[in-house]
Amino acid sequence: MTEQRWQQVSEWPLMLAAVAFLGAYAWTVLGPPVGASAQFAGLIMWVTWVVFAGDFVVRLGLAPRPGRWLLRHLHELAMVVLPMFRPLRLLRLLRLLRLVTLLGVLQRSAGAAVRGRVVLYAAGSTLMLLIISSLAMLDAERGAPGASIETYPQALWWSTVTVTTVGYGDFSPVTITGRAIAVALMVAGIALLGVITATLASWLVERVGEQDEANQAATRAQVADLAAEIAALRAQLSTHDARDR
Known part of the structure; x- marks a missing residue:
């Protein structure tokens, strides 16, 4: 095998x-x-x-x-x-999340499927990271000398402000393990912002392209109508000239 x-x-x-x-x-x-x-x-x-x-x-x-x-x-x-x-063993669940999001967008068009999968995967991964990091942080910090994270709501709040790169500083890890978790979560937060920004930019570019294509099509249709009207006027003028002669 x-x-x-x-x-x-x-x-x-x-x-x-x-x-x-x-x-x-x-x-x-x-x-x-x-x-x-x-x-x-x-x-x-x-x-x-x-x-x-x-x-x-x-x-x-x-x-x-x-x-x-x-x-x-x-x-x-x-x-x-x-x-x-x-706790890193739980990252295996992200692969399951990827499979689920893939199955959920198979019926869409190619561009929408990729963008929808990215959005769903990013949202699901963020939620999973918040849950995992909060549990790991509470496990590492609770009971440590000088620790400020003693409950799960505090750990979840810390994970939320950290993954969004806000970092109010009201809660912070004091243990080596907690700080290692914080570093990993900050890197994940930066990557998440990059994915969301790229997805939003892709959607905006596509929307602008669709609008521009629609405007060009309308312009081409108007030009064609004007050309047809001009041709009809020329034909009428030619007919009148022929009759006058």
């Missing part, structure tokens, strides 16, 4: 694992659960970790050049090995 074939086979199981991990992770951060509930949530997170770790090992074994493949996928290794990067 090739690496590409393995990715096709494991795509949906990994997405389901990411959904299960999201539920368990949110439960442990917002709850937190105790007793049997905590054990159950921990079991789900361990199972999903095994799934992602197994996928990483299989893909490494199937790679034609394992050393080069490992260097190109160090972020996935960090997601598996380092607990602080475990």
Whole structure:
């Protein structure tokens, strides 16, 4: 089996694992659960970790050049090995979101489909990033000395003003993990603004082009009408001249 074939086979199981991990992770951060509930949530997170770790090992074994493949996928290794990067496993859900938005715009024209997919994907990705980053930030900051982010609404507010590059500064991370999350979210916010700006510019250019084409068509029609009227007047003048002679 090739690496590409393995990715096709494991795509949906990994997405389901990411959904299960999201539920368990949110439960442990917002709850937190105790007793049997905590054990159950921990079991789900361990199972999903095994799934992602197994996928990483299989893909490494199937790679034609394992050393080069490992260097190109160090972020996935960090997601598996380092607990602080475990929320990054949820980014797998963005691929599911991309598939959903693609299926939702297949009936449109080519230009509208691409633009609609970009808008839906950007909006969905933003919402997913806000949820994930807020959970990760609360998990990293809550209980830390001098931390100002102690509740999920505070974390969600911080994520919103950060991803939009506003940054009021009323809440800010104090831990190394929290600041790493902040850097990643700021980069994502800049990329998001770029996507939205490019999509809006594309729509405006297309609308202006359509309006310009409509105006040109109307102008051509008027010129054709004037030419026909001139030709008719010339024919009438020629007829009158012939009669006068």
